[in-house]
Amino acid sequence: MLFDTTIIIGTGLIGTSLALAFKETKEISTIIGYDIDNNSLKEALKLGAIDEPAKISDISKADLIIFATPVESTKSILHDTISLAKENTVVTDVGSTKYKITQLFDTFKNKRVNFIGGHPLAGSEKSGPLNAKADLFKGKKYILIKSANCDQVYFNKFERLITKIGAIPIIIDAETHDEILSITSHLPQIISYYLVKTLMNLKEDNENYLKLVGAGFKDTTRLSKSDPQMWIDIFKQNKENILHAIENFEKELTAFKKNLIEDKYNEIKDDLSKISKFEL
Template identity: 35%
Template sequence: MVVGIVGVGLLGGSIGYILKRKNWAKKVIGIGRDENKLEKAIELKAIDEYITIFDNRLKEIDILILCVPVLIIPNYIKKIIPYLKKGVIITDIGSTKGDIIREVEKILSDDHYFIGGHPMAGSEKTGVEALDPYIFENAVYVLCKTKFSNEHSMNIIKDMVKILDANILEIDYELHDLAVATVSHVPHVVASSLVSNAGKIDNNTNNILSLAAGGFRDTTRIASGSPEMWKDICVTNADKIVSVIDNLQIELNKFKSAIEKKDEEKLLELFKNGKELRDSLPKKRKGILSTMFEMILYVPDKPGIIGTFTNLLGEHGINIKDIEVLHVRENYGGSIRIAFDKNIDSNKAIKVLTENNYEFKVLE
């Protein structure tokens, strides 16, 4: 199987690396314009060779994976399709599906297959240098049928996704776009709005953001995503996002009304409902931004204590993604939040800290 990857960045590079390492692909061809980045991809073993201009070398590709911004996917397919062979399977990893599929279905003929794809995985990092062979492990990988997909093409793409160690979710593209608007796109809009709101208040008081501790940073972490990418997502999923924002405003108005009236019973009902739904969410499933495996470590108040446990974890090859001092009282010690970006690191840390008699709590 010869795989072509357009856009050999974090996800495209990770796909190429995994397919090569597991010998699923006979050859992986990178397609792009930046030769320096493509050379780096070869060095990192994400691809075998690359193409910077469309020519007959594209004819050997069996599967073409588009890892480029959602707004340019349909037009890119329109330009590259004359160079592809009959029977080629095209898929993408775009975060929205409706606009892409509707436009692509206008372009393709029965000579080609197209399956919409969306791996619910990612990272704050970008570029092929950040490729991660475990980035898709246990992540949901959405597949959407189109007018130009059949059982044969679906089975091949499903086989590829299984090689990535992701969990396949086959879903209608309209339902997909509503789902991601609800659990990903609007939360990002809200996170950005929360930060912007805090910034405006801070301009008048000069101390609001100094109070932005772990809770606020965790709530708004997704606002650190690429503005360009999220602009494209909002444009290509506008109807669904606007609909979800309308529903969210109804929920916020319920809170506003209850708070204005100091209606304790209604507030308790609203908070209980939110807590119950939040507690029922699937745990530690990867999403658009990488899952953080977190714990709170309770330590005594003494010099060098942070260096002691970080060195201990480092000696066992455990990588700490993030660390934050939450609370320290003189002579009483305090609590420190530690985060890992891989489940294997989290599990190893639990074992090492337990063996060395540290007191901690794993966050779920």
């Protein structure tokens, strides 16, 4: 087995899905769970994702600690609990921002824990343990960031576990992660939210806007159903990169608007042709 006892802190969609996926690998002897939401914890237990509920102090029992909580919550819990972790414990998270949390861990120089920043590029606009799936990570990229104080042996060990749940490890640095995710994840979320807000504003004067919402609009705005508090935390931690992403998007939107005003449809068509052929 790769790990003896794992504690999942946060038994929502991602935390519970990880627990279910780990169960299938049979590479962890015991999985315990902690959540301030007792109902969430009960559901994870009922699903068989965790073997037993835990107290936050049970961090001291684990050789793998996974923070599946909003990024700001992870920071505050870490400050209060890092002293409880055993020497050489592997500590990781699943947050959508990595630079600030990695920086925080690099300040714990007197504590020999192996922090690995983690970000599975998997999930849903749905939340909670009832939407968890053991195969959520299969074929999906799972970003791993090795902190300065992480021993390579423990990094390799956790990477093997991630591979065993069917995910594809991508190893990069924290700054690059946050810069790229501001475009590929955070900007689409913002656009989704504010496209819905645009509709909300317009329907105040004309209810027919709601009657004529089609599948395209619903597909484009699916992300707007995501948990706002989780995203506020991400916006706080990746503010500068997100502002830069918005500026880039505004530049393209302004160029399109100018071409449309000036009836430059050939220029627009050239742009759209290039875009439609771009392989993601």
